[in-house]
Amino acid sequence: MHRPDMHQDCRHQSGRRLWLVAGTGEGPELAERLLTLGWQLTVSVVSAPAALAYRPHSELTLRVGALGGEVAVEAELVAAASSGRPYSVVVDASHPFACQVSRQLMAGCARQRQRLLRLQRPTLEGPATLLPALETLRAVPLAGQRLLLAIGARQLAAAVALSPSALHHARLLPSVSSLQQAMAAGLTAERVACLRPGSALAVERALVRRWRINTVLARQSGGSTEQLWRRICCTEGLNLLLLCRPQEPAGLESLDAAALLATLAGWTPPRP
Known part of the structure; x- marks a missing residue:
């Protein structure tokens, strides 16, 4: 699914682990905010140039490459859980026109009963x-x-x-x-x-x-x-x-940036 040679692996255990699927748009800023909130992040980007937009951090793992389909998404979630470091939540911050990525994430997360949040970009006003x-x-x-x-x-x-x-x-x-x-x-x-x-x-x-x-x-x-x-x-x-922006898949939990960060700021890991 990803190229392992591009990873910057985190070293610490935590109940606040998050998989962020993003790019060079809102991704880097969102990652910085989430790190400030105490989240450990795995960030997936498509290309090595996109990875350059992310500042190195001890709690940030960068993965480069295409998701690889629904099966690969599900495999990532299973592997994280099997290692004793499951994701608390997955955040889809991919481009609005990357419909296939959103569908793959939604299907894989649904099968593993994994909480998935979608970053909803605003609708801009003006002549067009x-x-x-x-x-x-x-x-x-x-x-x-x-x-x-x-x-x-x-x-x-x-x-x-x-x-x-x-x-x-x-x-x-x-x-x-x-x-x-x-x-x-x-x-x-x-x-x-x-x-x-x-x-x-x-x-x-x-x-x-x-x-x-x-x-x-x-x-x-x-x-x-x-x-x-x-x-x-x-x-x-x-x-x-x-x-026109494609319609988001039905049933997807979509939040704007402010609501997404507010939700994740108040996140409490479930007790073991």
Whole structure:
């Protein structure tokens, strides 16, 4: 499920152990707050670059790699319990569009009767055109528009095919896979930018100015990336299209950041 060579294992026993599945968005700040509250953390991230956002701590274990499916999630919970150090709670702070991750966590936790909490990102306000699905991009008038695709590499080819009258540009993560998918979608090298998450506002603004972008297609993530594109589009007078956030699985216990931290601050381990 994870690459063991990337672990920073905790050494102490405690009844307040938590498995946090996150990334580079709210994950690092949430981890810091939970450590302050006295929790021992196992934090799962997808890639080694994402792990760099987490400050080393004696009570923090970092694990890098994909979850590996429902069976692997369940195996992680069983292994923790078998070692005498079970998780008190699992927190799903994965990206709102990482639907598969949330489903895997929910299924694995349900089978092991493990408490699972979902971090619910806020719904941001401001001018934007919401697209219920990527397919609805076909109906948006984009003839002659210089369109910046900021939706990741997986849906890049589909977005290009659904907006044939636009001049496409892409803002992607710096990975070989992302570049390969951009080239396969027909974008030329001079219309692709590879930047890490959390790039400075000035860098992103310079990018849209250099390319003379008219319209940005991003995702309704509810996080810092959506905030960034909202701000840039507002100040630069650009049209903002947002892919609607997927619905959370039914029955998932979702809490905003404040409610989640309040719940975990008052957590009392069950008596043996």
